[in-house]
Structures are given as structure tokens and as C-alpha cells.
Amino acid sequence: MTELWQACATTIAARVRSRDTSAREECEAAIARMQAVNPELNAVVDETAEAALAEADALDAAIARGEPVGPLAGVPATVKINIDYAGRATTNGLRTQADLTAPQDSPVVSNLRRAGAVVIGRTNTPAFSLRWFCRNSLHGQTLNPHDASITPGGSSGGAGSAVAAGIGALAHGTDIAGSIRYPAYVNNVHGLRPTTGRVAAANLSGADRTMGAQLTAVSGPLARSIADLRVALAAMAGPDLRDPWHMPVPLDGPPVPRRAALAVAPDGMEVAPEVQAAVVSAAAALAEAGVEVEEVPLPPLREAARLNIELWMADFGVAGGPKLAAEGDPDSIFVAQQMMRIAGPNADAMAALQRRLGLLREWQLFLAEWPIVLLPVSGEAPFANNSDVASEADFDRIYAAQMLQVGLPALGLPALSVATGTPGKPMGVQLLGPRFREDLLLDAGAIIEAAHPPIRPVDPFANG
Secondary structure (H helix, E strand, O other): OOOOOHHHHHHHHHHHOOOOHHHHHHHHHHHHHHHHHHHHHOEEEEEHHHHOOOOOOOHHHHHHOOOOOOOOOOOEEOOOOOOOOOOOOOOOOOHHHOEEEOOOHHHHHHHHOOOEEEEEEOOOOOHHOOOOOOOOOOEEOOOOOOOOOOOOOOHHHHHHHHHOOOOOOOEEEEEEEOOHHHHHHHHHOEEEEOOOOOOOOOOOOOOOOOHHHHHEEEEEEEEHHHHHHHHHHHHHHOOOOOOOOOOOOOOOOOOOOOEEEEEOOHHHHHOHHHOOOOHHHHHHHHOOOOEEOOOOOOOHEEEEEEHHHHHHHHHHHHHHHHHHHOOHHHHHHHHHHHHHHHHOOOOOOOHHHHHHHHHHHHHHHHHHHEEEEOOOOOOOOOEOOOOHOOOHHHHHHHHHHHHHHHHHHHHHOOOEEOOEEEEOOOOOEEEEEEOOOHHHHHHHHHHHHHOOOOOOOOOOOOOO
8 A cells, every 4th residue: 555655745735635634644654754764864863743743733724724725735845954944953964053043944944834845854964065975973974765885965965865765755955066966866866956046045043155155055856756846846936035136037937949958978077878878868758759859069067167166165265164173074174175175276256256157158048049958967876975085086086977066056057857767776867957947947857757667765775
């Protein structure tokens, strides 16, 4: 028999609204699943079950009164522990922030609740949300439910692990250099990085972000279906005046030519054969659906990656660097050193911002002709867990494979990671589109999704 917690978000919301099930029943099932498998995974590091049940009861009462409820009515969800949840610590994986209590919810949490979602827990992240892996000195290590020997991704590693294992139908993540797209890839779920300004976000528990992060960091959803990403984005994109960057742009734009640029190995990057095969297979699915697909050269991405690291590390030297020694987390110290080495001692944030404008202009002109770009998520299959801190050479290899993760945020463009793997063998492809055209990515993602078996929650390590 199919368990309640195995369903996707759209199914859960539909049956709660129709009173086939109650929000409490859905919430209890998700909490039971969390408590059964999370001890093996450590994906959720702050359970909020009591508050979630109270929210579910309030939702059921509203439905009983005949009141309208949101599109995520009764959907169990998780949020990352680097955003504010009122009355709880916004740790960002840091011992030095273990008591940094949020005075109010982040706009992301507010919008999810307004849409009817119930937050059952908060998910793990590496210290400072700095890696494509997920371990810190405060909450410990998160594991990938497909295979404990491979990374669960980062920095939204807890989010990817949770939604893959059926701990909630939706997960919130953040992305400044691949932190939604890569956890989705390695956990064989879908993840959407929205356009900068699409989803309102603010943490009033601490200082505002510095300029580089304001331009590149976003919040977005991870889920087991493209339809769930679509409804989650609509919920998350609600207006909130606490975020001056938020743009109330319609979720659906005008028609565009059904054309996709194929880039199997952009900017001459090394791409493993199995990754290339996944991209070529996705291209065939798009072509079969009537999309014109052509392999064409792309505007620069390697340079965009360099600019993103320069902006990020210039910020980190101001906002995060002084905290490294106080935190004393060995992983984050090593990774920060490597990224600062790559950025170089003469990184100029103002020059990077100036060049960013020209790159974005090139990309906008290109995307006007090719509204969809199909390319890898990473140059390699999922990495061995924590291999980034094994040596400087290992880090450099991983960084090279992640060039497409790092480059896109500098441009503020939306991107979608679409799962194409199987239980125990995660894989995926990436779609890129024009600003505020997440609808185009989701439409193309649905075509690729339909060419593969539906994603079901996996039991921890059953296939790895």
C-alpha cells in the first residue's frame, strides 16, 4: 500500500482540500517518516513537529469552516537552517550562531505557510553554507540516502537528502554557487534556482548580505516532481517588502520559439561520458517533443564563474573571513582558503561588477535567440563524500567540474536541475533560461521528466 508520505505535493494538497485526508494525517505521516529515517541521514537537524501539527490542525479547521486554503494546503515541507524561523536559531551550520535566535520568520517561511505548507523540520548545511558537501562541527554530517559513500551535495545537502528520502514532499534550499542544483543532482530529485529577485528573502537575525551575495544568492525549491516545483515557486515568489530586491514579475511570460541550445561540454570543460550521455538523452527527449535542438557555442561561462568567485570571496573576506577562526571548522577553513586562492590576491569587486554587466548583456542577446540552454549540472558523476577536503588537487578537480554551478549565479539567471538517474545511481541535466522565465525551464523540464520513470522516495542506502 502506498503510504501518505510517498505522495508528491500536488497530490497531498488536492486530497487535503477535498478532505480525502486531513492536514494532520499528512503531517503525522511525514513526521513518522522523518523520525524513522532521519537518524541514519541527519538531513533534518531541527525538528519542528509540534508547531507543524498545530499548523495542520488550524488548516483543517479552516477547511471545515469552508474557508479557502492555499495551493500547498497540508503539504509537509522542510526549510534550510540558514534562514530565519521565528524563535529558533539560524545557525548556518555554525557553533558561533547556535544561539542566534530569529525574531521573525524569513519571507520564504512566511510565504510557504501562507500557501498552506507545514514546516516539519529544518535541514542541514555545511558551515557558512560554503561547500558542495554537507558536514559541520555543530550539527554533524548529512548522508545521501542513495549511497552513503557519495556526497548529499551542498550547501542544501540536508534539503536534497530529506526530499529524496520522503522527509516532506518539498524542501527549501539556497543557491549562490550551485547549492540547490547540485544537491538535487546528487540526490536524484529536481531543483530550481530562480532568477535573482524572484523569491523574497531576508534574515533579520543578523546583518544584511554584502553586495556580491545580494546579486547571486537566491532561495528556491527542491522536489520529486516538476509540477511540485512549479507550485512551490508560485508560493515562494509572493511579495514581501522586507526584501528590497524582490521583483513582482508574472510567473508566466509571452510565447517564445521552441528552440534549445545544446552544450555538452561548455567552454571546453571536461565532462565525463555518463554525464554527456545524460545531456544527449535529454536533448533527444526535447527534440521528440518538437523542440528544435542544436549544438551551438555559448557566451562565456568560465569567465562568469571567475567573476562569481571574486565577488563571493571579496564579500567573504569582509563578512565571513573574520568568523572562520572563531568557528574553527576545519572543512570551511580549508575550502575558504582554496576559493580565496582561486579568486587571487588582486580580486577587484568593482571591476568584477563592471564586467558582469557586459557578460549579462551577451547572455541576454543569446537567450533572445535560444530561450532554453541544455547543459550538464556537473562535469562528473556525484563525488565521493567529503573528497573536496582531501587535498588541494582534489579540490581543484572538483572546482573544475563545478564550473557551471559557479558561473550562472553571477549572471542572476534561473536554472533548473532535472533528475534523470535511478535509485542508487543519481544523475541529471541542467536547463538555463532568460531572467524571470522559470516557466520555460519548467516546461522543458517536464518534457525531460516524462521521458524517465517517476521519482519515488528512497529508503536510506537500500540501493547504494
